[in-house]
Amino acid sequence: MAEAKDMGGAAVGQTLPFLDAPEKAAGAALYLDDLRLPGMLTGRALRSAHAHARIVSVDAREARQVPGVAAVLTGADLPDGPRMIPHRRGAPLVARDRVRYMGDVVALVAAETEGAAEAALERIRVEYEPLPVAQDPREAMAAQAPRLWPEGNLLNHAKIRNGDVEEGFRRADVVVENEYQTPSGEHLYLEVESAAVAPLPGGGCQIWGCTQQPFLVRQNAARALGLKGETAVRFVQTIPGGAFGGKSEASLDVCLRAALLARAAQRPVKLVYSREESMIASSKRHAAFIRSRTGAARDGRIVAAEVEVYLDKGAYAANGGDNPPAFKRATYHALGPYQIPNVKVDVYCVHTNHPYGGQMRGPGCPQVHFACEQQMDELARALQIDPIELRRINGLKVGARTPWNQRLPESVGLLETLAKAEEASGWSGRRGGGRRAPDGRLRGVGVASCLYGTGNAYSPAEAHIFLTAEGRIQVAAGVVDFGQGSKTVLCQIAAETMDVPYGSFLMGAVDTAVDPFGGTSSSSRITMQGGKAVFQAALRARQEVLRLAGLLLEADPGDLELRGGLVRSRSHAETRVTLAELAKAYVADEHKLLGAADNIPPPAKTDHETGQGEPYEVYGFGTQVAEVLVDAETGEIEVTGVWAAHDVGRAISPLGVQQQIDGGVYMGVGFCLMEEVVQRGGRMLNPDMHGYLAPTVVDMPPVEGHIVEDPYSNGPYGAKGVGEQVTVPTAAAIANA
Amino acid sequence: MAEAKDMGGAAVGQTLPFLDAPEKAAGAALYLDDLRLPGMLTGRALRSAHAHARIVSVDAREARQVPGVAAVLTGADLPDGPRMIPHRRGAPLVARDRVRYMGDVVALVAAETEGAAEAALERIRVEYEPLPVAQDPREAMAAQAPRLWPEGNLLNHAKIRNGDVEEGFRRADVVVENEYQTPSGEHLYLEVESAAVAPLPGGGCQIWGCTQQPFLVRQNAARALGLKGETAVRFVQTIPGGAFGGKSEASLDVCLRAALLARAAQRPVKLVYSREESMIASSKRHAAFIRSRTGAARDGRIVAAEVEVYLDKGAYAANGGDNPPAFKRATYHALGPYQIPNVKVDVYCVHTNHPYGGQMRGPGCPQVHFACEQQMDELARALQIDPIELRRINGLKVGARTPWNQRLPESVGLLETLAKAEEASGWSGRRGGGRRAPDGRLRGVGVASCLYGTGNAYSPAEAHIFLTAEGRIQVAAGVVDFGQGSKTVLCQIAAETMDVPYGSFLMGAVDTAVDPFGGTSSSSRITMQGGKAVFQAALRARQEVLRLAGLLLEADPGDLELRGGLVRSRSHAETRVTLAELAKAYVADEHKLLGAADNIPPPAKTDHETGQGEPYEVYGFGTQVAEVLVDAETGEIEVTGVWAAHDVGRAISPLGVQQQIDGGVYMGVGFCLMEEVVQRGGRMLNPDMHGYLAPTVVDMPPVEGHIVEDPYSNGPYGAKGVGEQVTVPTAAAIANA
Secondary structure, eight states, X not given: OHHHHHHTTOOTTOOOOOTTHHHHHXXXXXXXXXXXXXXXXXXXXXXXXXXXXXXXEEEOHHHHHSTTEEEEEEGGGSOHHHHBOXXXXXXXXXXXXXXXXXXXXXXXXXXXXXHHHHHHHHTOEEEEEEOOOOOOHHHHTSTTSOOSSTTOSEEEXXXXXXXXXXXXXXXXXXXXXXXXEEOOBOOOOSSOSEEEEEEOGGGOEEEEEOOSOHHHHHHHHHHXXXXXXXXXXXXXXXXXXXOTTGGGTHHHHHHHHHHHHHHHHXXXXXXXXXXXXXXXXXXXXXXXXXEEEEEEOTTSOEEEEEEEEEEEEESSBTTTTTSOHHHHHHHHHTTOSBOOSEEEEEXXXXXXXXXXXXXXXXXXXXXXXXXXXXXXXXXXXXXXXXXXXXHHHHBOOTTOBOTTOOBOOSOOOHHHHHHHHHHHHTHHHHHHSOSBOTTSOEEEXXXXXXXXXXXXXXXXXXXXXXXXXXXXXXXXXXXXOSSSOHHHHHHHHHHHHHTOOGGGEEOOOOBTTTSOOOOOSOTTOIIIIIHHHHHHHHHHHHHHHHHHHHHHHTOOGGGEEEETTEEEEXXXXXXXXXXXXXXXXXXXXXXXXXXXXXXXXOOOEEOTTTOOXXXXXXXXXXXXXXXXXXXXXXXXXXXXXXXXXXXXXXXSSHHHHHHHHHHHHHHHHHHHHTOOOOEETTEESOOSTTTSOOOOGGGOOOEEEEEEOOOXXXXXXXXXXXXXXXXXXXXXXXXXX | OHHHHHHTTOOTTOOOOOTTHHHHHXXXXXXXXXXXXXXXXXXXXXXXXXXXXXXXXXXXXXXXXXXXXXXXXXXXXXXXXXXXXXXXXXXXXXXXXXXXXXXXXXXXXXXXXHHHHHHHHHTOEEXXXXXXXXXXXXXXXXXXXXXXSTTOSEEEEEEEEESOHHHHXXXXXXXXXXXXXXXXXXXXXXXXXXXXXXXXXXXXXEEEEOOSOHHHHHHHHHHHTTOSSGGGEEEEEOOOSOOTTGGGTHHHHHHHHHHHHHHHHTSOEEEEOOHHHHHHXXXXXXXXXXXXXXXXXXXXXXXXXXXXXXXXXXXXXXXXXXXXXXXXXXXXXXXXXXOOSEEEEEEEEEEOSSOOXXXXXXXXXXXXXXXXXXXXXXXXXXXXXXXXXXXXXXXXXXXXBOTTOOBOOSOOOHHHHXXXXXXXXXXHHHHHSOSBOTTSOEEEEEEEEXXXXXXXXXXXXXXXXXXXXXXXXXXXXXXXXSSSOHHHHHHHHHHHHHTOOGGGEEOOOOBTTTSOOOOOSOTTOIIIIIHHHHHHHHHHHHHHHHHHHHHHHTOOGGGEEEETTEEEESSOTTOEXXXXXXHHHHOOSXXXXXXXXXXXXXXXXXXTTTOOEESSSOEEEEEEEEEEEEOTTTOOEEEEEEEEEEEOSSOSSHHHHHHHHHHHHHHHHHHHHTOOOOEETTEESOOSTTTSOOOOXXXXXXXXXXXXXXXXXXXXXXXXXXTTGGGTTHHHHHHHO
């Protein structure tokens, strides 16, 4: 109990061991590939041979004769409904008449062995009639461009209009105008898309897999299987081997395809994509083409900005159809964290015959910040103002209005991140130092800031808190911890709120049959949006513990208090009961619900024509300083240091925030210097880990993270979020350096 | 909406259609036997050849060679843990060294076909060394009797002591003393014990089956499989084909045996007992031997009663070990619903080599009431007092103390049931009528009353109420509706409390992965104990609906009211929102929890030596009058009418209560006149539906049910329970007639 007294009620802001660290460190964590279901078959998919083609015929007769083959599914074997991925508009699970990118699947096979599945795939004859390929989103908007869809290739066009942008530019003393281009990116999660499915009586199934959206998988699987009611499908999360936003969407098709095969074979099926399939087929960071024009007065105040963004959406309307997160975020982050009176932003999301664009850590934001923050440095140079000073002059402050006319009443820590990054990096000293390192390489220092709309507007979360039979507290929030530490943070919030030691907490993998709806594990929303639900549930759970203790002790609950996991009477010091004793008395079975609550964030209120309004309820802010050494002869760039300061509202787990900063910076380094999905004619040229260069441990710069806490009154203990903003400014800081 | 307005808030006390009537009437209800799992094997059990024997050897080598056999399990194949049924002390899933009744299983087989399973069973050689058989519980207590257990055959001995019974008899003017004997009984549910089990990764499994205790099956299966944590097992209830108390316990072994086979074969297994197996192996109504001595003063007041009961427990300590419900109930119901100052009750629960005694509609009570109520008539005759009048003189009333010294502060409707049964049957007219019917048969009229401890002491229940995506209200209470209408009654309580039309309600089959713990569906406890949890949850759900409506309407929830399923503003008549609209706005997925609550009844407080205290929180009461015609030559008895009045506190569903009365009386007729499990030397002589005579539709008397409502302040809308008391007095009434 000593331990409990020391830890209870002091969980938030403490660095506590990650909840899932022991099982991962011990190698006991079970990943999907470890799963063996009785009688399980191996699934395989036949991918398209073309980026764009009409399917003339598919002949699978020979494949069906291969010994050990239990099921072969072509487009002709499936009615229209089950052929499609509900959440990915237009995308087939098995294509029938048309393929629109090389990740499209034209046939599925389930067989006793991998060899038999492979042999069956080789015997499927597909006749294609190739079609011209759309590759560049700007060109794909033209009337004469190869069309993916009858209504044209433009998926959506978003705007921000405020003030008078032309008048603003007329009044500007300095105008800089540039074009930027950022490449398509690959998540390269260690664990490729994988699923195992067991058919259940009545047409339902149980799916094991790795996703950021368990309830979405359940819903989509139920629809694809034509089931009435989603609960006929049960989704059970296995330990995720990386996600980074990609498993918001890419996990859907592998689960649904495995489910179709399992139903056809009436046997369990495991489907694991190869690394090449994963890279060719999965969602990508949208390649972006950006035109920026920024005007400022001589005193540094930005008076006008105009941004035009073309996002390569690839073949399908993934991640929510017309208004996917990357598109919305590219729009509202294109102007950076600044006050600008006259603005015009146009973002075009355009279909091509590339892999579909999806969510990748801060979807849309690293791209538009790359442009915006280089514009800032160009302005600084033209105005001869220190780049940090220029950002300070224009930066959003409490009480300011964003360019889309959203008032920011609180929690705007940008200026503090500027000050912290400036001080920590020794900015002026480094800037004033020599232009060359002792070894002759050129030295450069750069800075970039960012804002990040935390969470999603109207993305509700629910949380349930249970007392287990052993007297531990179990949190269920229906959200996936893919390594970022969500479970840890949510349990810290519950521990602090209930005043029960963190060590008493448990949180399992998401199971849709058991867990409440938690929404997506993306948009840096779990701590803030899930955490608020957990906080409310924990308040109720605390009351319920006192009620039960009152029953057991035959005492007035009002005279009882819960501290350090122990219930005591205020008036009789010796009257006390532990959670284990309460559990023994009142947990009739596995566990008992103590409290449930939801968090319903306000809906986004934005005007369709002007973009003005409130797209996000609150924003995170950050500033990063990078120092680089460049070999002028070889062009080789070494990042020698990154100083990153981020306003997260409140760091529930300081260690977790630091880890996010490290990881975010590494990902930003890769985005800036190395990573590029290379495509020609719709064919990916580097679909493997040799061809696609990502930073390894030797490429990692030293990272110094600094946490700025400007609490958000509507976040749990003031917390906003951290997971994505930390990667947003890195590339621009390096480029500026 | 008109329909909603008419029905909402007026659900309790209404006769509404049974919730599951449509699917049952349409033949769409799926019973276990309808279930087909992919790759499913057929299981079979080899039963003991002796009622009591040492197992010398089991040779299953030949059986394992039979083509199509996937698994053979003998006692030697299983470690100690998994061999036992945790809840049935001493009972093996597969016996190894000893068999104690003919229902014991010595081997299990799973095979591709029934033929293969049968062939394998025939090839298992078991060598036994027979042991002497204990048959009569009175004899089995003797030191020299054949012993089932080293510690002897007496499982438990319960006592009630109050006053001075010998002094009471000394003061009595009339004493009657008799011995009674009631036979062992069979539930004869239409659906025999059946289960299907699919193995899951990690050693867990999913069980489909029919039980009255889903969470107990889960817990027992997890223990038998040696799993850590119960949630590795999921139990899903199929539509029950009858239960009557028998599926409290008998469902355990079939589920656990199927689970062992499924794990051994790593394939799904279905195990369905034959009718003969079911009758030989399943729990029985305890045969009872009763000695009763009752003394009364000349004015009719009973002054002393002494009862000695011997219950045939059969081979194993089923249904809760030392203090099973039938044993406790036999003790506290042995004296009937009367005030008696001096009492001595002894109940002995004794092992024999018969099928284990279990719960059967009012466990222990029809037996002891059969004796007690015949004693009353003997007293009435001796005292020349009308039998109804004698019961009225001695009957429990509000404020009275029971013989075990429990004060009854409210809801004691016995006298009203006496009055109602007297009036409805035309008692004095019938009694005064001729002794012969026109056809010459002898006519008799008899009466019997009863009390019935409603529910179990400390048997908690939880309930969750959800809003579904379609805007319906879903109730989850973790309790099985085996035809008695629990779902209907619980939804009526929720509908009344929330003021939402009954037609909006849904309640699924129990699924342990989804449902909260509801406890056992027995002891007539669901309406009262589950209903209280539902009532509390519905109060919260109503508040939650108003909160959500407030969010959507941007209104103060305090200004909103929920009526007839529609939320309206008190101040703005036109401001309103339907549940479907709320669901569209706030149910992100399948459903959303609106409210959860529990009901924790007080623990039983009884003294071990005197039995005094509070064994049950409240009691139901009933009186039945029966008229019979007896052919003096053949002895054939026809029951020509039963008038049954029962105090249920409050009839939530009057139709449901009437159906319970009908069914209870029919079962009482069978108990009295026809049904008897005949056993010789531990062998059942009539293990089939030809040999075991149960009433058919032609044997059913006309039944006139009368509902007496003496509300219980701590029951939902005053309700107590009805399911079991209705069968308790029937046999005695017929015997008295």
